[in-house]
Amino acid sequence: MKNIKIFFTGIFFLLFATVYALDEVYMNQNNLQNFLDDFISKVELKEEQLNRAVWILETTGSKDAASLVGSLSSELKILFSDKDIYEKLVSFDMREDLDHLLKRQIHILINAFKANMLPKELLEDISTKEASLNQMYANFRAKIDGKIYTENALRDILKEEKSVDLRKKAWDASKIVGVELAPKIVELVHLRNKAAKSLGYENYFDMMLDLSDINKTKLLKTFDDLRIKTDDSFKKVLLHVNETLSNEFDVSLEEIGPWAYKDPFCQMDPIETSKLNELFQDKDLLKISKSFYEQMGFSVDDLIDSSDLYERDGKNQHAFCISVNRKNDVRTLNNIKPNVQWMETLLHEFGHGVYYLETDEKLPWLLRDSPHVLTTEAIALLMGRQVYTKEFLRDFLDVKDEKIFNEVEKGLKRRQLFFSRSAFMITEFEAKMYDDPNQDLNTLWWDLYEKYYNSPRPENRDGKADWAAKYHVGLAPVYYYSYLLGEVFASTLQKQLLKIAKDDNIWKKEAAIFLKDKMFSHGSRYRWDRLIENVLDSPFSIDAWIEECSK
Numbered sequence: 001m002k003n004i005k006i007f008f009t010g011i012f013f014l015l016f017a018t019v020y021a022l023d024e025v026y027m028n029q030n031n032l033q034n035f036l037d038d039f040i041s042k043v044e045l046k047e048e049q050l051n052r053a054v055w056i057l058e059t060t061g062s063k064d065a066a067s068l069v070g071s072l073s074s075e076l077k078i079l080f081s082d083k084d085i086y087e088k089l090v091s092f093d094m095r096e097d098l099d100h101l102l103k104r105q106i107h108i109l110i111n112a113f114k115a116n117m118l119p120k121e122l123l124e125d126i127s128t129k130e131a132s133l134n135q136m137y138a139n140f141r142a143k144i145d146g147k148i149y150t151e152n153a154l155r156d157i158l159k160e161e162k163s164v165d166l167r168k169k170a171w172d173a174s175k176i177v178g179v180e181l182a183p184k185i186v187e188l189v190h191l192r193n194k195a196a197k198s199l200g201y202e203n204y205f206d207m208m209l210d211l212s213d214i215n216k217t218k219l220l221k222t223f224d225d226l227r228i229k230t231d232d233s234f235k236k237v238l239l240h241v242n243e244t245l246s247n248e249f250d251v252s253l254e255e256i257g258p259w260a261y262k263d264p265f266c267q268m269d270p271i272e273t274s275k276l277n278e279l280f281q282d283k284d285l286l287k288i289s290k291s292f293y294e295q296m297g298f299s300v301d302d303l304i305d306s307s308d309l310y311e312r313d314g315k316n317q318h319a320f321c322i323s324v325n326r327k328n329d330v331r332t333l334n335n336i337k338p339n340v341q342w343m344e345t346l347l348h349e350f351g352h353g354v355y356y357l358e359t360d361e362k363l364p365w366l367l368r369d370s371p372h373v374l375t376t377e378a379i380a381l382l383m384g385r386q387v388y389t390k391e392f393l394r395d396f397l398d399v400k401d402e403k404i405f406n407e408v409e410k411g412l413k414r415r416q417l418f419f420s421r422s423a424f425m426i427t428e429f430e431a432k433m434y435d436d437p438n439q440d441l442n443t444l445w446w447d448l449y450e451k452y453y454n455s456p457r458p459e460n461r462d463g464k465a466d467w468a469a470k471y472h473v474g475l476a477p478v479y480y481y482s483y484l485l486g487e488v489f490a491s492t493l494q495k496q497l498l499k500i501a502k503d504d505n506i507w508k509k510e511a512a513i514f515l516k517d518k519m520f521s522h523g524s525r526y527r528w529d530r531l532i533e534n535v536l537d538s539p540f541s542i543d544a545w546i547e548e549c550s551k
């Protein structure tokens with residue numbers, strides 16, 4: 001076409017110029033598509049290899065797999081650090097004539113490239129420091145009276161132990177890791193800030209939000225609203241919790257502190273009933289999960305077959321879900337034990353699983369993922385929290401005891417309130433830490449505790465580094481806010497799905513069809529906030545969560 005054009009003049013030229021312009025766009029879209037296909041196929045291959053290595057590592061703890069994971073993730077990062085490709089993408093992004101799916105792919109790629117557009121030495125320095133921090137964190141063992149405890153063992157003490165003395169020691173021991181890690185984390189914070197500044201951002205916190213399509217001002221305002229609107233409710237619940245615990249441990253109300261709660265960071269329901277656990281003691285959790293999802297019309301047989309479900313030596317002790325190839329190979333890792341937490345966790349991980357599996361396979365590979373971690377977390381949290389509803393206990397465990405029904409629902413509200421305080425606290429802490437890493441971070445941490453938990457800071461914390469004991473602060477930075485946004489969206493979804501199901505529970509085919517059509521199938525076709533609008537027919541709203549936490 002280019003060669004033909006020069007033979008025309010006058011009116012003919014003008015006419016054909018239009019045709020030419022259109023054709024040029026068409027050609028360019030084609031070229032652009034080829035260019036993307038070529039680049040993305042490399043990413044796709046590398047990501048699948050990495051996922052397979054991660055699976056072997058997490059299910060066996062093999063050293064060979066660990067080294068493979070290290071080298072494959074570097075190779076994946078290197079793909080995203082080619083400046084020429086980045087500049088090409090930026091120039092494509094400025095064009096307004098591209099179709100929506102192309103635009104979305106370019107946007108996602110640019111965000112992925114941006115974080116890697118750094119001097120090689122700086123990238124390597126950050127990776128090395130993160131890897132060593134990770135290792136220190138995984139290998140750290142605290143001691144109480146000379147005896148060594150794992151993190152899980154400390155958590156078990158806080159969950160079950162009646163001795164106040166031992167509880168205080170366990171809480172204290174859970175923070176020792178912080179003192180050891182704090183200097184390393186501060187070094188990393190400086191390096192991350194240096195990286196963010198070189199890309200034109202004020203600091204790393206701002207950069208991470210921007211690259212996840214989150215508006216910082218809006219996020220902080222939303223968190224303020226969530227807190228203000230549930231503060232009265234939280235204060236009432238807190239008083240009830242503290243009174244209950246003061247009776248249970250036979251100490252004065254004033255003496256109750258974080259040591260009395262069920263976990264080191266005051267996130268769980270601090271007075272969860274043990275009766276709930278007893279209900280699951282002789283139950284087949286896998287069978288219940290299968291039946292839950294099948295009632296919704298989701299087939300989870302293949303997901304279960306490819307999952308690694310029970311405890312074993314060398315295996316990761318937590319839980320996760322992974323889509324190996326962004327197609328049908330989706331797996332979960334669990335360590336099922338017959339208690340309420342694992343019931344919740346199984347439903348949670350399978351929730352991620354069905355989300356992945358129901359994503360439209362015809363979408364370009366890059367878009368076969370959720371647009372933000374908060375949307376997939378919302379589904380997983382929504383499914384997991386059903387365990388704490390009376391309808392679930394009635395339908396899947398045949399419970400009829402009104403007292404238990406009453407307790408579980410109050411427990412769910414307490415958990416939302418306590419967890420949200422922790423998410424507010426960590427988010428503001430990160431914002432301020434990246435703004436000024438040289439300040440006294442432990443003072444900041446406990447100032448924020450007083451602000452959000454409406455409780456006095458515990459004594460004798462000077463010179464400690466309690467903030468650094470929270471895994472996410474060092475190693476999953478600027479991520480915590482997503483969990484709370486996920487919870488908030490889950491509450492809105494719950495309300496919507498009950499309406500669609502026309503029943504008192506959401507394990508109905510109509511609810512699942514709605515989720516598939518409006519949400520799962522779209523992958524990353526839309527930005528997270530547009531996807532939510534597509535699901536709700538209205539923008540992201542905090543009302544349903546506020547309502548749940550206030551009643």
Ligand SMILES: [Zn+2]
Pocket residue numbers: 348352377380
């Ligand atoms: Zn999750």
